[in-house]
Amino acid sequence: MAQKDMKGYWKLFGVLVFALLVYMTYPFLEGIVYAIFLYYLAKPIKKQLDKKIESKEITSFIAIITLLSLIVIPTMVSTIYIADTVSKSFPFLIELIENILPQEYSEHINELVSSIKILDVNYFLELVRSRDIQSIVLEPLKRLTEVFLWYLLIMFIAFVVGFYFLMDGESLMGWAVDNAPQRDEKIIDEYIGNMDCALNRIFVGVFLTMVITLIFALISLTVLNMVAPAELKISAALILGLSVLCGLFNLLPGVGIKIVWVPTAILFTLQAYFMGTLMASLWYLLIFALVMAVIVDFVPDQILRPYICGAGIHTGLVLLSFVFGTVVFGAKGLFLGPIILVGFIEYMKTVVPQLSDE
Incomplete structure (x- = not known):
């Protein structure tokens, strides 16, 4: 009797520890989900490196660094170049601000810019301390800094967790199978294997969609x-x-590449307006918006992505998992939605028939 009571206490203790683990890691769920995405993208690179290098720590590190370099470096170079292009248009942007903002705000912005140009430090600091400037510039800048630091932490977590997934992911799956009850070992092994194959197809498909979008945009x-x-x-x-x-x-969920082509189209329109050629350039602006919205935005995102990421699952369900995931979970839902969908479908295909046989 006492032994049965102890088993009950141990089960309760296990539930408590598991609940604490979930509570501790849930705020960083976004980083863990991104780590799973990085794991599936970097796994083919690691497999090639494993043929030449014996140390799995080294191959895992090289694989994930290579993958991040392919994503981060082109992004940084592109962002810096675009920022440099925008900075050269600084006078045009100041003129635009003067025309758009109310008169009182425009005057404050002009004073701030003038103080920077003449390096009048005291006057510049006095302007910065004013409530108008703080509400227009400093408060949004503070919020932007907080968001940047948070996502920097998320990316660090994604890198670390992705690295350990690459290094010990297969061992972790094997551990889950080995520690399962003997009668359930076959089901769990099949379930984990099927999920692994399906998620590999989906996440590699997501990356291929990125590449296709880049090519469509370039052309x-x-x-x-x-x-x-x-x-x-x-x-x-x-x-x-x-x-x-x-x-x-x-x-990006929902917004997607609209965050790139819509501001570009607006800047083209404003440039044509201020140069007095808006009506003459209207045909081009309409074609630009149509091509970017349909060929570069809609086709890869809504048509090609579900087929590329199908993984033997109905394309409509894959598309809905991307949509519902992003609506419910935000940015991480782009990856979490398919994980939940695959988990449910593989449960129905693999586990439920076994339960029915019993």
């Missing part, structure tokens, strides 16, 4: 630039930068 922007009015032509480097950002922001 579309190049062709559009050939027929663009002289005042709206852009450099080849800027085309490449915008294309890379389109590929990257294809990952």
Whole structure:
């Protein structure tokens, strides 16, 4: 009797420890989900490295660093180049601010810019301390800094967890099977194996969709630039930068690459307006918006992604998992939605028939 009571206490203790583990890790669920994505993308690289290097720690580190370099470095270069292009248009942006903001705010912005130009430090600090400037500039900047630091932490967690998944992921799956009750060992092994294959197909498909979006954007922007009015032509480097950002922001839920092409279209429109060629350039602006919205945005995201990421699952369900996941969970839902879908479908295919036989 006492032994049965102790088993009950141990089960209760296990539930308590598991609940504490979930409570501790839940705030960082986003980083863990991104780590799973990195794991499946870096796994093919690691397999090739394993043939030449024996140390799994070294191959895991090289694989994940290589993957991050392929994503982060082009993004940083593109962002820096675009920021440099925007900075060269600083006078145009100041004129735009003067025309858009109310008169009182425009005056404050002009005073702030003037104080920076003449390096009047005391006057600049006095302006910064004013409530108007703080509400317009400093408070949004503070919030932006907080968001940046939080996502820096999330990316660090994704890197660390992804590294350990690469190094010990297969051992972890084997441990789960070995520690299962003997009568359930076969079911759990099959369930984990099927989930692994399906998630590999889906997440590699997500990455391929990014690459396809980048290629579509590069071709579309190049062709559009050939027929663009002289005042709206852009450099080849800027085309490449915008294309890379389109590929990257294809990952963002809901907004997607609209965060790239919509501001670009607005800037083109404002540039044509201030140069007095808006009506003459209207045809190009409409074609630009149509091509970017349909060919670069809609086709890869809504049509190609479900087919590429199908993994033997109905394409409509895959598409809905991306949509529902992002609506419910935010950015991490782009990856968490398919994980939940695959977990449910494999449970129905693998586990339920076994339960029915019993």
